[in-house]
Every structure is written in C-alpha cells, then in structure tokens.
Amino acid sequence: MNGEVSPERPATSIIRRIAKELKETKARGGKIVVVAGPAVIHTGAAPHLARMAELGYVDALLSGNALAVHDIEYALYGTSLGVELEEGGSKKEPRNHISAINEVIKAGSMKALVDAGRVKSGIFYQLTVRGIPYALAGSIRDDGPIPEVIKDSGKAQVRYRELVKDADFVLMLASTLHSIAVGNMLPSTVKVVCVDINPAVVTKLSDRGTSQAVGIVSDVGAFVPLLIVELEKLG
Template sequence: MNFTLPTYTPPDFTSPLLATAPIVTFDKVKKDGVAPTNYHATTIFPEYFKLDIDKWELVAQSRMDSVVVYTTDGRLDVREFRRLKKGDCVVVGRSVNGEEGIYVHTQGFHFPEEERGKFSFRSSRSRETAFSIDYDQLYGLLEHDRREGRIIWVVGPAVVFDHDAREAFAKLIRQGYVHALLAGNAMATHDIEATFFGTALGQQLYHQATIASGHYHHLDAINTIKAVGSIEQAVENGVLKEGVMHSLVTNHVPYVLAGSIRDDGPLPGVIGDVYEAQDRMRAHTRQATTVIGLATQLHTIASGNMTPSYSFDKQGNVRPVYFYLVDMSEFAVNKLADRGSLIARSILTNVQDFIVTLQRGLKKRASTSPE
C-alpha cells in the first residue's frame, strides 16, 4: 500500500469574517507564571493569529493547554504557563472564529478513507476490530517518515519483557525507524537486565522461567551501570553489549528517561525533576511527525498532551502528526484517543506481538520493493 500524506487546506482568509477580523490583542504578564486575564489557551488544532491588516500567521510547534507569546524578535511562541516571565506579551481573547483575530482551523485535513455514512456498524475500535489495514498503513507511514519526518516512540517496559520483541525493537532502531525514544527507568533497567542476565524482573526472556534469586537482577543491573558511571560509558567500555539501550547509544538516537516516584535506583541518566523531564520530552514531541505509544498509558497521555495535531514537512507544508496507541486494554487505548488527536489510531493487541509483526512486515516490504 502506497502512502500519501493527506491534503491540507488552509482557511479562506478572503471570507468576509476573516478579511474584516481585527488584529489580535496582546496583554503583558505582570507576574512570572501568571497569564493575563482572558488569555487564549491553545488547542491541538492549527491556530492562526492576525498580526497585521492582511497577515495571518500559523503558530508552529504548538501544544494544547498553553499560551501564545509574541517574542521580541517578532515570532509567535507557544509556552507553558510556568515559563511565562514578567513583561511577556500574551495573546488574549477566547473567540476562535476570527472575531478577536484568532482562528482555530479544525477542518484543514481531508481523510477520504474515513468517510462513512451517518450510521454504520463497528465504527468504534475494540478487540473485535480487524487491524490488517492499520499495519499496512503504518508500514507506509514509517517508511515515509524514516526519510521525511521524525518518528518518536513512547515505550513501556513490556516491550523488553519478551526475547523476540526486544530483538525486533533493537532492529527498528538500527534500521532508522526510531528518531527519539521516551521512556522511564523501568524500560531501560529491564533491557539492561536482559543483557546482563537474560531475564526481566528475574524471569527468563524466552522460556519465561523464574530464576532463583532473579529478583536481584534488576537491582544488580542498576548497580553495575552506576558503578561504571552511565549507560553511554557502559556501552563504550564494552560492559553493555546489546539490547535496546545499546542500539540507541550506538546509533546516536536521543532518548529521555523520565523518573517516577516508584523507581528503583534509578539508573544514571533518569531525570528526577518532572518539569525538566517534560521539557526534554517536549523538545522531541514538538518536532514529531509520528508518535507511537507502546503499553504505557500515563507516559503516552503525557506525550500526547505535548504533541500538536500538525507539523511541517521539509518543504514547509502543513502535514498531520500521526499518533498510534498500542495496548491490550480497550480502556487504555480509548483513554489515550480521548485526548483529542485528529489522527489517533488505536491497535488492540499484545505489544510484543505488535513489535515483532511490525519489524517483520517492514523487512518484507524492504526486500520486495524495487531498487
């Protein structure tokens, strides 16, 4: 199946309402972290602001539930409330159809494959849904965005609890399908445990047998890396020889390990400050063209809140950001889809099976594609 990005149609700024709309209003921040009264809060949609009599500007690298600041060098910058500084000029106004120089464009993308009548059976996604076409569409998307976009993965520890899934995901990294990875201490710890001991939480990866004293393994893994100094140093010294973290380091793929109150250790490099972790994660999500969340509900929701529904291709054209949610739980994927993404796709399956199927499918397509 060939992949083509959907067409984006910008607003008609010659329409009477938008042509006669007033220039957007700004108000200054009077106290750090406190937005002016009547501030405009951003959505996931493309948002335009009228800066001059005939100039509407689309804000770039947006995120929901933030404010828009007009910078001293004449740019529109989307910022979290906590980043506001006294004197910042913030967009104010809560009408979003042009009445206050603000236009939220909800109908920019056209997806013909999603057209259907007012009534249809099986329109929601459940365990009974057939996902074959989703895999085919995802193969095409990942092949396209490996070259033309930026693919961000949000990964839970279940991905490294299985021998074949862990190997498949490491191959995806080496093959260029991972441009950044967002995870927590657990995923990295159990991946490293697998390298050192062949187990995850003391259970053998392939046979699933519980190993005597295996409950020490993840702690020993953390202790070993801390003794070396860092994951990168462990790779350089030959202590860490394979696995997901090894593939990330050797292929120079950036990753963010966000800490949790329940963490063991944690590993060196895990970020304990939640807002520093958020900043590091957003540095990647704001550039994302595809995000894939694997069996990690809260981490994926957090990433989704930082990801707009649109981005720009290399030619500067507006394109959608695709968001895939993979989990065995209908509740989890529906909860994630409810964040409001235009392009949220849920795939209900065992995450280990998903990764293995995905990697094999991409390999098969690569072997049969013309030179």
C-alpha cells in the same frame, strides 16, 4: 482515534499500513518518535524494538527508568525482573534486577557500559551506538533510578517537549503514563498510533481529541515483532 478502539480489528492489515506509513515518513526525512513502557521488555518485544532502531525507524525514544533497567538487565543477564525471557519465563534470578541497576550506577551511565563493551545488545545499545536521543522521566515507582533518569518532573517535561518537537509520527507502546504525557504535548496534526492491551487506556487517549490518532488494542509482545516483519519486507 477515529473510534478504532475495538480489539476486533484486523491486526495484520493495520500493521501493514503502519509499516508503510513509517517507511514513507522515513523516506521523506520525517521524525519518528517512540514512547515505550516496560511491558515492551516483559512481553519479549525488546529485541524487536532494538531492531526497529537499527533499521532507522526510531529518531527519539521517550520512556522511564523501568524500560532502561529491564533492557540493561536483559542485555547483561538475559532476564527481565529475574525471569529468563528466552525460556518462556520458567527460571528466576530475582537479584539480576538490582545488579543491573548497580552496574549502571557504577559505570556512571548506560553509555559508559556500552563504551566499555559490557552491553552489546538491546534497545539502549542501539540508541547509544547510533546517537539516537532519548529521555527517561523519573517516577515515584522507580527502583534505583539509574543516572540518566530525569528525576524532576518539570525538567523531564521540558526534555520530552524538546524531543517530540517536529515529530511527524509518534508510536506509543504499552505505556499509559508516558503516552498520556506525550499526548498532551502534541499538536492534533501529528500522526499518533497507540498500542495497548487495555482498551480503557486506548479509549482514554482517544478521548483527548487527537484527530490523527489510531488506537489499537493489542499485545505489544506480538504486535512489535509483526511490525518488524512488515518493515523488513518493505526493505
């Protein structure tokens, strides 16, 4: 991570640089892999990550059950863990979380919900309609989980490895568990950008000696929207 783990770095110019590198990677046909934790949803960054996929900057997504469940909950009900995101977190509908899980289980998959016109927005909507592959690794803390989740950790690792193969740029967003897993799978030549609000997570990832890695201590809820602003400026 080249020692760039301090929160005291110029976020806007770093974001501009990352946007430029993403555009260059895309322009030369490179592969962009995003690793994302559920904080992407809670912090309100989901519509922006969905937009990133829409703009063609996501070639594969690696995550777990929680991101998918929260994304579907948000697409169906406008809430995340029952909290209304648009209203700044005031109203609560705690049952929406379980309902979202049940809807996916009933339909059989998130794809089935998209095909049936039930889910019309969000990260997994964009991935589905664009045929962008994703892998959801199971974990001990999963609610549900939804059918797409790979419950066997060995099989999940195999699928993760398939999707990160030939990656040129990996963007890790607020996910300690999945980011460390992916970090272990990458050759040191792959460009990695890791964004997390916890400096200890960023330091831990940097300790692994991935020489092409940049660690950024920031809030994905503000970082991802700004990244989209820059990507859209680049056209």
